[in-house]
Amino acid sequence: MHIELHARFANEPTALRARDLTSACVHCGFCLETCPTYLDGRDERDSPRGRIYLIKSLLEEGSAGAETRTHLDRCLTCRSCETTCPSGMQYAQLLDIGRALIEVEAPRATAGRIARRLLRFGFAKPSLLRAGLVAARLVRPLLPAALRRKIPAGQRAGKLPGTAHARRMLVLEGCVQRAATPLTNAAAKRVLDRLGITLVGVAQATCCGALDHHLAAEDAGRERIRRNIDAWWPHVEAGAEAIVASASGCGAHIAQYGELMAADPGYADKAATISSMHRDLARVLAAEDLEALSPRTDVGRIAVHTPCTLQHGLGEQGLLRDILSRAGFSLAATQDEHLCCGSAGSYSILQPRISGRLRERALANLASDAPDLIVTANIGCQLHLQSPDIPVKHWIELFDAV
Numbered sequence: 001m002h003i004e005l006h007a008r009f010a011n012e013p014t015a016l017r018a019r020d021l022t023s024a025c026v027h028c029g030f031c032l033e034t035c036p037t038y039l040d041g042r043d044e045r046d047s048p049r050g051r052i053y054l055i056k057s058l059l060e061e062g063s064a065g066a067e068t069r070t071h072l073d074r075c076l077t078c079r080s081c082e083t084t085c086p087s088g089m090q091y092a093q094l095l096d097i098g099r100a101l102i103e104v105e106a107p108r109a110t111a112g113r114i115a116r117r118l119l120r121f122g123f124a125k126p127s128l129l130r131a132g133l134v135a136a137r138l139v140r141p142l143l144p145a146a147l148r149r150k151i152p153a154g155q156r157a158g159k160l161p162g163t164a165h166a167r168r169m170l171v172l173e174g175c176v177q178r179a180a181t182p183l184t185n186a187a188a189k190r191v192l193d194r195l196g197i198t199l200v201g202v203a204q205a206t207c208c209g210a211l212d213h214h215l216a217a218e219d220a221g222r223e224r225i226r227r228n229i230d231a232w233w234p235h236v237e238a239g240a241e242a243i244v245a246s247a248s249g250c251g252a253h254i255a256q257y258g259e260l261m262a263a264d265p266g267y268a269d270k271a272a273t274i275s276s277m278h279r280d281l282a283r284v285l286a287a288e289d290l291e292a293l294s295p296r297t298d299v300g301r302i303a304v305h306t307p308c309t310l311q312h313g314l315g316e317q318g319l320l321r322d323i324l325s326r327a328g329f330s331l332a333a334t335q336d337e338h339l340c341c342g343s344a345g346s347y348s349i350l351q352p353r354i355s356g357r358l359r360e361r362a363l364a365n366l367a368s369d370a371p372d373l374i375v376t377a378n379i380g381c382q383l384h385l386q387s388p389d390i391p392v393k394h395w396i397e398l399f400d401a402v
């Protein structure tokens with residue numbers, strides 16, 4: 001696809017980058033049938049190709065309105081289209097540019113701007129979230145069912161290992177996960193301890209910055225990246241082996257630090273190093289002797305939900321199923337695994353109707369073989385998929401139980 005940039009954008013580096021990215025698209029339309037928002041409403045403007053056309057027209061005409069913003073907002077950034085595209089289109093990068101441009105070209109109403117700011121502020125602060133969750137649990141019985149199921153039950157993290165091993169990896173403690181499911185990283189620390197690896201959380205490294213990034217607050221997102229790099233760097237120099245994320249959404253973002261900070265001379269090299277050191281928790285386990293862990297496998301049949309950030313973002317499509325089968329768990333069949341469950345960070349709050357429909361579809365696909373349990377690898381999906389019918393856990397909890 002060729003773009004003739006409007007004179008306004010002729011010397012704009014991001015517009016030039018968008019033009020280059022768009023040139024990969026050959027209009028074939030293969031991506032439409034694997035795009036959850038296109039399948040939801042069959043509107044081409046809610047498809048990858050349609051959104052590429054909308055961004056192209058913004059760059060060629062020099063302006064765009066609220067309608068373009070609506071269709072860009074409806075994208076989940078699930079990157080299923082990237083997995084499908086035979087032409088190697090880097091769609092998410094183009095979408096980031098389109099979203100940043102549309103914030104300027106078609107500014108949101110005050111209420112929309114405030115809501116986004118509150119989300120960015122509230123979700124990135126574990127202490128605030130923790131207090132909010134305590135309050136929400138108290139009034140839970142009074143809430144409507146749709147809200148009630150979004151409030152996770154309280155968890156006990158359990159005792160942390162005390163041994164310091166020669167092998168050390170850093171773990172991102174995160175923001176939402178730290179507050180809502182503290183068991184996940186505690187379980188990861190215990191499991192890796194049994195493998196002779198100490199997982200070190202660095203208090204100053206908090207939110208990965210993905211939420212800011214996906215809400216087009218690029219500067220705030222980069223500031224978080226700088227803070228995390230500064231927090232991790234002394235440990236990297238002291239020999240940490242890897243930077244581990246147990247939430248694949250955070251991991252997929254850390255893997256992009258190098259690309260996101262490429263234009264920052266003070267951080268470009270360090271960011272590239274950090275990205276190269278990122279390892280999803282499942283990838284860490286995959287390289288180890290899983291027999292040594294001997295987890296309890298009599299937990300029934302398990303439906304595996306592979307988050308988009310793991311399968312499309314990090315390209316690890318079969319990884320969870322592989323390690324769980326290697327460890328002896330019994331897996332249930334699932335359908336249409338490539339389709340997003342509708343969580344997508346703040347999407348479930350900002351686009352509740354589409355998100356709700358995608359959730360129902362994902363749950364039906366996960367339940368198709370009557371599993372006893374669903375496991376996933378990302379906090380957002382874990383909370384979003386909660387239902388009274390089938391429990392949903394982070395997969396590392398399975399290896400924690402012996």
Ligand code: SF4
Nearest residue numbers: 025026028029031085
């Ligand atoms: S599959 Fe790739 S090349 Fe084909 S329309 Fe979609 S983005 Fe363009």
Ligand code: SF4
Nearest residue numbers: 035075076078079081
């Ligand atoms: S990122 Fe997901 S929702 Fe967005 S266009 Fe691609 S497939 Fe569709």
